[in-house]
Amino acid sequence: MDKTEALFVEVGQQMLTRNDWVTPWWNGEHFFDYPVWGYWMVALSFRLFGLSPWAARLPVAVAASAVVVAVFALILHWGGKREPRWERWGRAAAAAGVLATSPGWIGWGRTSTTDMFLSSAISLALLSFLLAHHEAPRSRLAALGRMGLAIFCAVAVLAKGPVGVVLPVLVVTAFLVLTGQWRSWMHPFRLTAMAALFLGVCMPWYAEATRLNGAAFLWGFLGFSNLQRFTQVIYDHPGPPWFYLPWVLILLLPWSLFLPGAILRLRFWRWSRWRTGGQPSSPASTTGLFLLLWLAIPLAFFSAAATKLPGYILPIVPAGALLVSLAFWPLPGRSASAELQARTSDGWQRGAAGVEVILLALMAVAAALAPRWVATDPAHPTFAAALAGSGLPLVLAVLLALTSAFLGLALLRTREGRWVWLINVSGFLAILALVVAPLAPVIDRERLWPIRQLARQARDLARAEEPLWVVGTKRYSVLFYGGETAAFVSGRESLEDRLQEDPTSLQLGPTSQTARLFGDRRHLEALDWPASSVRRLARLGQQELWRVRLPNATRQDPL
Structure with missing residues (x-):
C-alpha cells in the first residue's frame, strides 16, 4: 500500500480518527480532490474490522x-423461459466469469482508490436501467430498476463528482434517441420521483460540505478536481487522444482480443435496425447497442480530457466483458439474420483464440524470467530473490502455458468457439487462486514491511516539534502506518529552497532543532547533509530513518 492508495486510505482513517464525516482531511489539511463516498466506506470498514490493509x-x-x-x-x-437450465446458468456464468477475470476489474478491485467506487456505481446504475427498460413500466422489477438507476447515480456523484451522473445520462440518452424509445421514459411522476431520490441521496453531503467549508470546498472540488482536471493537465498526467486504446487491450486482456469481433457482429453502422418505432424491445435486440454506447461514450469522454490516467476508463470494463460474453453465448430471441451474424463471428472468435494461444505462450516465458527483470530495482534489491524463492513465477508460467495448450487443443478438435470462455475463465481463476493471492504476502514482506516498521519507529522516536520529512519517493503510506503528518521533499535543491523561503511547508516549529528523515539510502545520501549533524536511527533494507540537526539550530542537543 503506497502512493495513491495510501493517500486515499489515510483520508478514511482521518475521518474515523477525527470523527469528522463531512470534511476530508489528509496530512493535516483539508483534502477536496474527491467526494466522500469512498472515504466513508473505508472508515466504516476500519471501524468494523480495525486498521489494516485488508x-x-x-x-x-x-x-x-x-x-x-x-x-x-x-x-x-x-x-429464455423454455431454455434448458444449464443454458441459462451457463450464459450467466460466462458473463460474470469474463468480468471477474478481466485484469482491470481484478486490479482495481484489490486497490482502495476512488476509481472502483465510481466504476461500480456507474455500472450498477446502467445495469439498473437495462432491468427497468426491458420490463413492463408498472412492474415491480421496473420500479426497482428505476430506483437503482437513481440511487447508484447518486452514489457515483458521491464517489467522484458530476461525472458520476453525466456518463450514465449520456449513455442512456444516446440509447433512447437511437432506438426511438425515449417517449417510454417521459413519465413526469416517475422522472420526478427518480430526481428526488437522486438529490436526496447525494445533495445532503454537498450542502453540508459547502456550509462548513465555503469557497474552499467549491473551488477545491468543483474547480480544481473537476473542471481543471478536464481542461488542463494536473499532477503531470498528460496523454495523447489515443492514450486509452492500449489500456482497453490491457484492462480486458485476454478478452480484449475477442472484442473487435464482438463489436463487428452487431453491425452497428446499420442504424435503421436499432429503431423500434417506440415499441418495447427484447434484451436480445437492443442490448448490444447499449453495451457499445456504454463502451464508447466514457472512452471518448475521457479521451477528450487533458488529464489522463488508466483508471479513468474502468467503467467501460463491464461493458466490454458483456459484449464479449454475449458474443460467445448470445441471448435468446435472435432473428435469423442475427443467427447468421453469430455464425460469421465464430471465425473472429477462432482467430482471436489463435492469437491468444501465441500470446499466452509468450507470457509464460516472460513469467518464468520475471525475477531477472525485477532484479534491476535498486530500492528493493532482495525482492527478485524472494520472488524466485517463492516459486510463483514458475507456477504462473505453467498455468499460462497450460491455458495456451488447452486453447490450442480446443481449436484443433472443434470448430465451435463458444467454449473458449470456459478455458480462459478456468485458467485465470487458477492464476488468481494460486499466484495472485500468494503473491500479496511476498510483496508486503519485501516492499511494504520495511516502510511500515520504520514509519512506526519514526513515530515512537519523535521529539517535541520535530517534523518528519519523507525524502525522494512520495511514500504516502508513511502517514497511514505512522499516524502522523509529514513533509515530502523531492531532493537537495528543493529542501534548501524551502528551508530558506518557506520553512512552514516543512512543518518546522518555532523551537525545532532537529528533523527526522525517511527514505531510500541513496536519496538521503544525495542530500549531502553534514556527517556531524546526522544520526541513523534505523535501517531496514534500503529504507533508512535519520535524525539531522537543522542548519539554524540554536542548541547542540544530542542526536
Whole structure:
C-alpha cells in the first residue's frame, strides 16, 4: 500500500480518527480532490474490522463483486423461459466469469482508490436501467430498476463528482434517441420521483460540505478536481487522444482480443435496425447497442480530457466483458439474420483464440524470467530473490502455458468457439487462486514491511516539534502506518529552497532543532547533509530513518 492508495486510505482513517464525516482531511489539511463516498466506506470498514490493509481494501472488493453478481443475475433473468437450465446458468456464468477475470476489474478491485467506487456505481446504475427498460413500466422489477438507476447515480456523484451522473445520462440518452424509445421514459411522476431520490441521496453531503467549508470546498472540488482536471493537465498526467486504446487491450486482456469481433457482429453502422418505432424491445435486440454506447461514450469522454490516467476508463470494463460474453453465448430471441451474424463471428472468435494461444505462450516465458527483470530495482534489491524463492513465477508460467495448450487443443478438435470462455475463465481463476493471492504476502514482506516498521519507529522516536520529512519517493503510506503528518521533499535543491523561503511547508516549529528523515539510502545520501549533524536511527533494507540537526539550530542537543 503506497502512493495513491495510501493517500486515499489515510483520508478514511482521518475521518474515523477525527470523527469528522463531512470534511476530508489528509496530512493535516483539508483534502477536496474527491467526494466522500469512498472515504466513508473505508472508515466504516476500519471501524468494523480495525486498521489494516485488508480492511482498507475490503470495500472496493465488495463493490467490484457486487457488479459481478449483478451481471450474473441480470443475464440469468433474461434467459429464455423454455431454455434448458444449464443454458441459462451457463450464459450467466460466462458473463460474470469474463468480468471477474478481466485484469482491470481484478486490479482495481484489490486497490482502495476512488476509481472502483465510481466504476461500480456507474455500472450498477446502467445495469439498473437495462432491468427497468426491458420490463413492463408498472412492474415491480421496473420500479426497482428505476430506483437503482437513481440511487447508484447518486452514489457515483458521491464517489467522484458530476461525472458520476453525466456518463450514465449520456449513455442512456444516446440509447433512447437511437432506438426511438425515449417517449417510454417521459413519465413526469416517475422522472420526478427518480430526481428526488437522486438529490436526496447525494445533495445532503454537498450542502453540508459547502456550509462548513465555503469557497474552499467549491473551488477545491468543483474547480480544481473537476473542471481543471478536464481542461488542463494536473499532477503531470498528460496523454495523447489515443492514450486509452492500449489500456482497453490491457484492462480486458485476454478478452480484449475477442472484442473487435464482438463489436463487428452487431453491425452497428446499420442504424435503421436499432429503431423500434417506440415499441418495447427484447434484451436480445437492443442490448448490444447499449453495451457499445456504454463502451464508447466514457472512452471518448475521457479521451477528450487533458488529464489522463488508466483508471479513468474502468467503467467501460463491464461493458466490454458483456459484449464479449454475449458474443460467445448470445441471448435468446435472435432473428435469423442475427443467427447468421453469430455464425460469421465464430471465425473472429477462432482467430482471436489463435492469437491468444501465441500470446499466452509468450507470457509464460516472460513469467518464468520475471525475477531477472525485477532484479534491476535498486530500492528493493532482495525482492527478485524472494520472488524466485517463492516459486510463483514458475507456477504462473505453467498455468499460462497450460491455458495456451488447452486453447490450442480446443481449436484443433472443434470448430465451435463458444467454449473458449470456459478455458480462459478456468485458467485465470487458477492464476488468481494460486499466484495472485500468494503473491500479496511476498510483496508486503519485501516492499511494504520495511516502510511500515520504520514509519512506526519514526513515530515512537519523535521529539517535541520535530517534523518528519519523507525524502525522494512520495511514500504516502508513511502517514497511514505512522499516524502522523509529514513533509515530502523531492531532493537537495528543493529542501534548501524551502528551508530558506518557506520553512512552514516543512512543518518546522518555532523551537525545532532537529528533523527526522525517511527514505531510500541513496536519496538521503544525495542530500549531502553534514556527517556531524546526522544520526541513523534505523535501517531496514534500503529504507533508512535519520535524525539531522537543522542548519539554524540554536542548541547542540544530542542526536
